[in-house]
Amino acid sequence: MNIAKPESIAVFCLTPNGVRLAQRLQAQLPLSCFTSEKLLVPGFLPFNASFGATLREAFGRYSALVVIGSTGLTVRVIAPLIQDKLTDPAVVVIDERGQHAISLLSGHVGGANALTLRLAGLLGADPVITTATDVNQMAALDTLAAQLDAGMSDFRLAVKTVNQLLVSGQRVGLWWDEPLRDEPARCDTRGFVAVADLEALPELDALVCVSLRDRLPELPLLVYKLVPRRVVVGIGCRRGTSLALLTQLLERQLADQHFDPLALRAIGSVTLKKDELALQQLAQARRIPFELFSSDELRQHERRFPASEFVRATVGVGSVSQPVAWLMSAGKLVGDTLREQGITMTLGVSH
Template sequence: MNTAKPESIALFCLTPGGVALAQRLRDALPVTCFTSEKLLQPGFIPFGGSFAQTVQQAFSQYSALVFIAATGIVVRVIAPMLSDKLQDPAVVVMDERAEHVISLLSGHMGGANELTRELAAILGADPVITTATDVNQLAALDTLAAKLDATMQGFRLAVKTVNQMLVSQQRVGLWWDSEFAPHAERYDTRGFIPVESLDALPELDALVCVTLRDSQPALTIPVYKLVPKRIVAGIGCRRDTPLQTVAALLRQQLVENHFDPLALRAIGSVMLKQDEPALLELTQQHQIPFELFSVDQLSQHEHRFPASEFVRQTLGVGSVSQPAAWLMSNGNLVGRTVREQGVTITLGVSDRC
């Protein structure tokens, strides 16, 4: 997801008043400030070429862009770069007197609404948020997904449908699988109808299920399965193992443990496998990170698992998949380790909630 991270906020100011306001914000948040050469202050970065060119570069490099400028100027400069609400960064606009902070783009998925509220609180300004769910003081499916780092099949249509149902005062249930139920109170679920059991549903028009599982009981209402990315896979393999072999064994592991493939969060291995074609292609296919660990990092947990002298002589550590999965999941391994066709795969469940 493209949820805004505080460390990746680019701030643009075009006037002396904007620079002064930017300096106030720098004291409260780790923002990178850009301005023109003639307004440059210590710690600020000059526009590279022009204001528009600098914004174009920042649009793909930062998860949030904040402008102290007129809304019209901002709309014109970002218009050619707009692509997709699931990918575009958060864009927030404010006036140089800090009277209004406006969530302009990627309010939910990009985190612009949340950033708008944070900036307004810092400045004592009025937050301007126009998304229908927020205006009606309701949660939104895409915001919940972003907070959970979750996804679902047909995400775009599901978000549109569920959010419209919520603002239309239809009854949308929300059920949490056992892994997530204890943490449900952390999330904004206003407007959803709590569901404790799938065997005894209240009267509903639709149901959202938060789960890692690959299947759910058949129900008579529309069901939207929201899958948090929590499953990590430590993988070791012989050099140049075919992608098809590794992919098939990973699918086998997920099916065996009843995990939805969408729950896969990361693949990990030893640093020496950083250019292993099958592992690189697998992470690209799933659009997930490839986490690499040094021999020293893996060796610290090697004693927990069976070791292979052949692997030790080749890589410098007697086990790869299990220590890697252990590190990625904070020791929360699940299922058996597969050892087939020169490939070892161990799954873990990240404790991030």
């Protein structure tokens, strides 16, 4: 999912007033600001041939695009580029006098609605947001997923169904699994019906369960499982280990701890393994980061775990998977370390 971050916002200015507005924003946020050669000021970048060409190029490079200019012009330029609400960048349009900030594209998952409110607040502009859940002052399933960094099977259909139920006045329950009970405090849950016990359900039309589990109890209604990405795995392995073997053992480790595969947030290893093809391929296949730690970093925590002199002679530290998982999860390890066929794997849960 594409969540707009301040450091990946590109701003496009078409007039002198637009440049002045962008300068006001740039004084408060880290932005990449683009304008024409004749309007160029210090700290700004020139258009590459034209506004349209530059905006089209930026569409695939930045998490968020802000156009200070016409909504119609912006729509005409980006229309051929729009593909998917889960991957398109946030697009916000601001009029050159700074009176209105309009959330145009990817309001929830892309973060355009949140960015619109932020920019409007900085400029003293009126935010214009038209998504149904926001207009009705309700949360949305895709917003909740973004806040939790969570995944879900058939996410697109689930978002469409749950958000439609919410804005139609239907009762959608929201249940949090025990390890995640602190999460609601930082999430927008307006419109959802709080559910404390799956064995004592109130009258509902559907239920969203926030859980890391691979299975939930059978329930007599429509259930959607939202899975926060919290599980990390430290991995040590021999040179030339196959992707098939790594995948098989990882799936077994997740299943043994009853974790949904969608809960996997990252894999990690020692820096010496940065070029290990199977580890790179595993991260790519799961679309998760591959985090690396130096031997010095791991050495600070190896006393907590059994050490292997063979491993020490090979990588400079007596243990890899356990201290890696320890660092990735801030010490929240789960289950036993797997040791098989020259591979070690240790799971942890981050927050």
